[in-house]
Amino acid sequence: MVKVGVCVCTYKRPQLLIQLLKTLNTQVNIDDIDVSFIIVNNDVESNISNHLNTLKMNNIYCYLESSQGISNARNQCIRRCKEMQLDYLIFIDDDEWVGNDWLYNMMRAAKIFEADVVKGPVKTVYNNSTPKWIIESGFYEETSYETGAILEHCASGNTLVKLGVILENDHYFDQYYGLTGGEDTKFFKGIHDCGGKIIYCREAIAYEHLHIQRETMKYMLKRLYANSISYIKIEKEFSINKKDIFIRISKAILHIIMGLASLPIQLFKGKKGIFQSLSKLVKGIGQISGLINIKINLY
Missing domain, CATH: 1.20.1280 (Monooxygenase)
Incomplete structure (x- = not known):
């Protein structure tokens, strides 16, 4: 049985995190997959355990990362997956959610294309208040590819990685980019340059509401x-x-x-x-x- 860790780094978004976990708990066609949910909270002032206890989900592991920055939080995810001796980890953002065939499609693509990394699309869901010019600009739309297309790098949101590839090459997220952005581009470009195979899977879709504060x-x-x-x-x-x-x-x-x-x-x-x-x-x-x-x- 394949062991997979779904990793979520979260910061001050308990309600959105619960929304994501509810969709992760409805996955189908995964009888041959042993799934664990690894939550890394990057907010030292909050305790999300009470929120998680309301879900009554199995295999949820929650940790605190006291050092600020997404790189530190994601690196703890990698360390926890290593401790649990998992085969794959999947990074998904705490403000995203997925359909019930998401994990099946992600794992299927990894197997068929013998990929080290599988990147799924993140589709923006706009608000009724979102200005028309923002939607038409395409700024929040990702470039889409055919399933199996080879990528040189990718973002970490909605992305599967073979843990062995990370550990063999000692790949971790660079703390320098923890608050600037770009840490995921460097991370996955490093995997690619070491011979890792990154492919796209258009069926493994995640969705993300556009935050109101980003509508400027x-x-x-x-x-x-x-x-x-x-x-x-x-x-x-x-x-x-x-x-x-x-x-x-x-x-x-x-x-x-x-x-x-x-x-x-x-x-x-x-x-x-x-x-x-x-x-x-x-x-x-x-x-x-x-x-x-x-x-x-x-x-």
Whole structure:
């Protein structure tokens, strides 16, 4: 029997966590899978045990991670899975939820494609109050692929990993990116560069409500800026050479020019147009900021 740990790092979201766990408790076609649920609470001021006890679920293990940052919480997940001698672990965010065939589809893809990592889509569910321009911008929509498509890196939300691949190469999440974002990109790129096989499974869907506080242009641009910084820093860590740096600077400058040049015209197209121009500008500035090692915390 295959042993799987579903790992959830949580921070001040008890109600959303309960919603997720309820959907995880309804999985079907998993008679050959021994599932454990590993919850790592990154909030030292709260005790979520009382919330978890209301579910009456088996195989829930709850731990506290006192060191702030998503990297620390995810690394504790890895250590706990190692202690439990599991075969796979699956990272899923505490504000997501899944259908009842999610785990079956995830494990099926891992078996069929002999994958070390399986990334499932996370579909954004918008609120009635979400501005139309945000939806049309596609900012919160992930790129979709065919099942079995090979990826070079991925995000950690809704992602299965073979534990042996992590332990063989001593892969852990970098604490430097714990509050900036980008820790998952570096983690999975490291697995890929060590020969790990990362594939996409479009059937293993997770859903995520868009938080109201993220429905602002200010937040979206800050997130884009932080992500651009982190991505460039990670590129530098993976042996980027002088030629690549020159190309990256050129592209960053081009983004800035395109953003500035298009802004006067986009002003007449409302917030969607303004965001399109500013996103190019911010992306370019973020890439240059990453090259000169500027750091900004997103969380």
